[in-house]
Amino acid sequence: MIAPEHEADIAAAIVTAAATGGHWRLAGGGTQSGIEGGAGALSLAAHRGIVFYAPKELVIRARAGTPLAEIEAALAAEGQHLIAEPPDRRALLGTSGEPTLGGAVATNLSGPRRIHGGAMRDHVLGLRFVTGAGMVFRAGGRVLKNVTGLDLCKLLTGSRGRLGAITEVTLKVLPGPERVGTVAVAGLDAAAAVRAMAAGLRSPFAVSAACHIAPGADHKRGLTALRIEDFAASVAYRCERLRALLAEHGTAAIFADHDSRAFWRQVRDGVPLAGLGPAVWRVALRPSSAAAAAARIEAAGGQWMMDGGGAVLLVAGPAAVAATRAEGETWVTLRGEAIAVSERKEMARVRAVLDPGGVFVAA
Amino acid sequence: MRQPQPKPDVLDRRAAIVAGLRAILPADAVIAEPLELKPYETDGLSAYRQPPLAVVLPRSTAEVAAVLRLLSREGVRMVPRGAGTSLSGGALPMADAVVVGLARMNRILEIDETDRFAVVEAGVTNLAITEAVKARGFFYAPDPSSQLACMIGGNVAMNSGGAHCLRYGVTANNVLGLRGVTVEGEVVTLGGKYPDAEPTDWLGLVIGSEGQLLVVTEVTVRILPLAEGARAMLAGFRANEIAGACVDAIIASGIIPVALEFMDRPAIHACEAFAHAGYPLDAEAMLIIEVEGSAAEQDALLARIRAIAERFDPISMRVSQTAEESAAIWKGRKGAFGAIGRISPDYLCMDGTIPTSRLAEVLGRIRQMSAEYGLEVANIFHAGDGNLHPLIMFDANDPQSQGRAEAFGADILRLCVEVGGCLTGEHGVGIEKRDLMGEQFAPEELALQRRIKGAFDPAWLLNPAKVFPLVEA
Ligand SMILES: Cc1cc2nc3c(=O)[nH]c(=O)nc-3n(C[C@H](O)[C@H](O)[C@H](O)COP(=O)(O)OP(=O)(O)OC[C@H]3O[C@@H](n4cnc5c(N)ncnc54)[C@H](O)[C@@H]3O)c2cc1C
Numbered sequence: 001m002i003a004p005e006h007e008a009d010i011a012a013a014i015v016t017a018a019a020t021g022g023h024w025r026l027a028g029g030g031t032q033s034g035i036e037g038g039a040g041a042l043s044l045a046a047h048r049g050i051v052f053y054a055p056k057e058l059v060i061r062a063r064a065g066t067p068l069a070e071i072e073a074a075l076a077a078e079g080q081h082l083i084a085e086p087p088d089r090r091a092l093l094g095t096s097g098e099p100t101l102g103g104a105v106a107t108n109l110s111g112p113r114r115i116h117g118g119a120m121r122d123h124v125l126g127l128r129f130v131t132g133a134g135m136v137f138r139a140g141g142r143v144l145k146n147v148t149g150l151d152l153c154k155l156l157t158g159s160r161g162r163l164g165a166i167t168e169v170t171l172k173v174l175p176g177p178e179r180v181g182t183v184a185v186a187g188l189d190a191a192a193a194v195r196a197m198a199a200g201l202r203s204p205f206a207v208s209a210a211c212h213i214a215p216g217a218d219h220k221r222g223l224t225a226l227r228i229e230d231f232a233a234s235v236a237y238r239c240e241r242l243r244a245l246l247a248e249h250g251t252a253a254i255f256a257d258h259d260s261r262a263f264w265r266q267v268r269d270g271v272p273l274a275g276l277g278p279a280v281w282r283v284a285l286r287p288s289s290a291a292a293a294a295a296r297i298e299a300a301g302g303q304w305m306m307d308g309g310g311a312v313l314l315v316a317g318p319a320a321v322a323a324t325r326a327e328g329e330t331w332v333t334l335r336g337e338a339i340a341v342s343e344r345k346e347m348a349r350v351r352a353v354l355d356p357g358g359v360f361v362a363a
Numbered sequence: 364m365r366q367p368q369p370k371p372d373v374l375d376r377r378a379a380i381v382a383g384l385r386a387i388l389p390a391d392a393v394i395a396e397p398l399e400l401k402p403y404e405t406d407g408l409s410a411y412r413q414p415p416l417a418v419v420l421p422r423s424t425a426e427v428a429a430v431l432r433l434l435s436r437e438g439v440r441m442v443p444r445g446a447g448t449s450l451s452g453g454a455l456p457m458a459d460a461v462v463v464g465l466a467r468m469n470r471i472l473e474i475d476e477t478d479r480f481a482v483v484e485a486g487v488t489n490l491a492i493t494e495a496v497k498a499r500g501f502f503y504a505p506d507p508s509s510q511l512a513c514m515i516g517g518n519v520a521m522n523s524g525g526a527h528c529l530r531y532g533v534t535a536n537n538v539l540g541l542r543g544v545t546v547e548g549e550v551v552t553l554g555g556k557y558p559d560a561e562p563t564d565w566l567g568l569v570i571g572s573e574g575q576l577l578v579v580t581e582v583t584v585r586i587l588p589l590a591e592g593a594r595a596m597l598a599g600f601r602a603n604e605i606a607g608a609c610v611d612a613i614i615a616s617g618i619i620p621v622a623l624e625f626m627d628r629p630a631i632h633a634c635e636a637f638a639h640a641g642y643p644l645d646a647e648a649m650l651i652i653e654v655e656g657s658a659a660e661q662d663a664l665l666a667r668i669r670a671i672a673e674r675f676d677p678i679s680m681r682v683s684q685t686a687e688e689s690a691a692i693w694k695g696r697k698g699a700f701g702a703i704g705r706i707s708p709d710y711l712c713m714d715g716t717i718p719t720s721r722l723a724e725v726l727g728r729i730r731q732m733s734a735e736y737g738l739e740v741a742n743i744f745h746a747g748d749g750n751l752h753p754l755i756m757f758d759a760n761d762p763q764s765q766g767r768a769e770a771f772g773a774d775i776l777r778l779c780v781e782v783g784g785c786l787t788g789e790h791g792v793g794i795e796k797r798d799l800m801g802e803q804f805a806p807e808e809l810a811l812q813r814r815i816k817g818a819f820d821p822a823w824l825l826n827p828a829k830v831f832p833l834v835e836a
Contacts, residue, residue, distance in 0.1 A: 056611045057719050057749070079617055114558060121564055122536045137808055143716040144748035145533065145788035147522045147571045148796075148803055149830065150812045154535070154567025175617035198477050202500065204591045231617075234660050284559045286478045311478075311557045330560050344551070344565065349818035353811070 003043035015134030026161030028103025064102025081176035085111030092270035108158030111268035112209030126170035132355025177229035185250035196249035276316035279336030369459035408452035415456030432548030445517030451793025485516025504531035522571030529747035543577035590655035599646025604723030606648035629741035637702035638695030707756030715779030716788035750788035
């Protein structure tokens with residue numbers, strides 16, 4: 001493994017590989033792939049540091065290897081936060097290392113706020129990246145609205161190290177909430193939970209997250225929770241309104257700020273499923289099909305929790321669980337054997353542009 | 364504006380190409396009479412006009428696919444078109460191109476309240492989506508001022524924004540999936556009916572690609588629940604920089620209003636004459652600030668904002684008391700282009716974005732340039748995100764005046780790039796900013812984008828001569 005500190009050295013390593021028919025597996029902090037090091041890894045983790053932060057402009061720029069924790073601390077000092085709420089996967093996947101900005105962008109991470117505030121893709125304003133030919137390019141910029149030319153930021157975000165080595169990222173950030181409140185109902189089954197979450201998510205109260213933790217995973221009776229993030233008076237008011245709205249689904253409790261923040265951090269990180277592997281997946285799907293999918297997963301010996309009001313299932317269990325997947329579900333393997341997907345024909349052509357020598361191989 | 368030479372062989376085969384189109388489409392879906400081509404010769408950038416070879420108005424994805432297959436095979440250029448409201452000349456035809464108009468694909472196919480999405484055809488207007496879901500308590504968030512006319516396919520192509528995207532995001536943040544047709548006539552689906560349906564973000568690449576990669580025929584948008592209520596307030600200030608500082612202070616306090624719009628003195632006067640909204644005529648700059656929530660939440664937020672604005676010595680502040688008053692305030696803003704049209708025979712609407720910290724400096728330099736060029740300019744802008752809309756007034760009957768206006772506009776966009784911003788925040792590059800792309804991108808960066816386009820459109824038949832500076836063959 002090599003971990004160059006400077007972009008020029010990252011590019012040089014790629015140029016060398018391209019010239020000699022070599023390959024690199026791009027790595028960040030190794031918390032998602034578990035390949036922090038290892039032969040053939042080109043780690044971006046040493047290329048780190050915040051380049052600038054302009055709180056009034058809601059913009060931060062940092063090098064790819066910058067730990068997310070460092071960025072979150074800098075933002076918190078100004079009362080701001082990362083909108084996509086990227087999870088820290090270490091507990092869920094049993095990995096070590098340090099989650100980095102580059103890793104969060106390369107995998108388009110998002111947490112419980114996905115349904116309300118979007119994923120990393122929605123906030124990447126600009127990027128620097130090195131192609132498989134070792135050329136350094138810029139995409140996007142540093143302003144909040146920009147439609148100039150093709151949006152290569154979107155193409156690179158979520159490309160999982162297959163199209164370029166992302167070296168620097170400019171992100172939109174937002175003020176963090178003054179208060180966080182949670183309205184929680186216990187004892188619902190999967191179908192009832194989806195109905196309750198949908199009722200909250202279609203209410204005018206700006207629900208910023210909605211999850212359901214199944215009885216098997218951690219919570220004995222199952223817990224369905226909805227989150228409000230805002231100024232204190234708004235959180236108090238909306239939590240009460242939500243509680244009334246959910247009355248027909250069950251008796252709701254309200255968690256105060258401190259407990260809410262702790263609870264949603266656990267949800268964000270998938271902690272209720274930690275250690276239930278061997279394999280772990282993130283499944284995106286329509287909320288209305290989440291309960292049926294959960295039943296199939298359970299029948300195959302898997303455990304699950306719902307996020308995004310049912311638009312996301314986090315699944316842990318034996319490798320065979322993946323065989324239950326159905327049309328209309330997007331399974332991404334977080335741990336275990338990758339699921340083969342057929343790619344669009346444009347992918348080969350785009351690769352021919354960005355990585356003609358096939359330097360970047362899957363992590 | 365230089366355009367590529369029409370392909371002589373295509374012009375020569377015009378009759379055969381039209382006959383070919385007539386063979387695969389109903390008779391009323393192919394337009395080839397010169398007089399009937401007239402409405403398609405320009406778009407919102409009306410200084411440029413060019414009738415196309417023909418226009419087709421397909422009614423289904425299958426018809427679009429058949430048309431594209433035929434045109435690809437014949438080597439004919441194609442220009443997708445929605446409502447033709449593009450302000451950058453994105454839908455301007457070419458003499459040897461067939462315009463593929465999506466206006467007849469205007470059905471709403473599916474509305475799902477549980478999963479909170481709507482599937483609509485590309486020719487459905489932006490406002491019609493909100494109208495269709497409003498009764499169920501939802502809306503479609505991006506709200507370009509042209510929302511009555513512009514179509515969702517055009518919005519996707521341009522990644523359009525609106526006054527409320529500070530809070531709710533632009534088109535790219537509100538589309539879950541789409542159906543489209545490749546230049547070769549293959550029907551493809553990108554994304555899905557839920558977020559992150561595809562690990563590779565092809566959807567994100569296509570949104571904002573200005574008709575360079577696909578012809579979009581169906582769009583799945585996410586729909587959001589309507590807030591309990593909304594209310595706007597106006598605040599007038601003695602100088603642009605003071606209003607700009609007030610914007611910074613609001614955001615620094617942790618408040619992201621649903622809208623935060625800025626107008627300078629000439630814009631205030633033009634819009635007030637048109638909308639009679641009670642804009643402060645004695646102010647140098649004015650902010651429209653809108654908040655959402657219950658009545659009590661609105662009161663609380665507006666009280667906070669007023670307290671902040673008080674620190675900036677406002678000339679006037681007015682909180683709207685009724686829905687009618689809020690509507691009048693927005694009528695002035697959303698009708699701003701029309702309002703300028705009433706005081707000047709012609710105007711150019713620019714669309715650069717700047718880092719908000721450079722606002723006062725940039726407005727100062729625009730004022731200076733306005734004196735140098737001898738042309739009036741009114742500034743309207745989305746203050747929270749730094750997206751400027753300087754409106755340059757000129758008289759198209761005076762060719763000199765038009766040339767000066769274009770040069771002035773180009774100088775403003777260069778300035779935007781120079782201070783760390785970009786050429787276009789929401790209107791797109793089109794032909795208007797095509798030749799300025801070199802100001803923002805290095806030659807190799809442009810070459811890379813061109814090659815990505817080439818991955819979708821190897822023969823460069825789809826909306827060519829837009830977005831990228833022309834290269835000599
Ligand atoms: C008065 C006025 C106010 C405006 N206000 C705003 C505003 O607030 N915010 C904003 O962002 N814009 C605004 N615009 C610009 C314009 O309305 C938007 O760019 C809009 O999205 C264009 O939609 P359209 O249907 O008119 O597309 P057209 O003008 O017909 O086409 C625009 C571009 O999209 C391509 N295209 C169209 N349909 C498709 C399709 N189905 N598939 C592939 N490509 C396609 C065309 O080739 C062209 O390049 C305004 C324009 C006017 C005239």
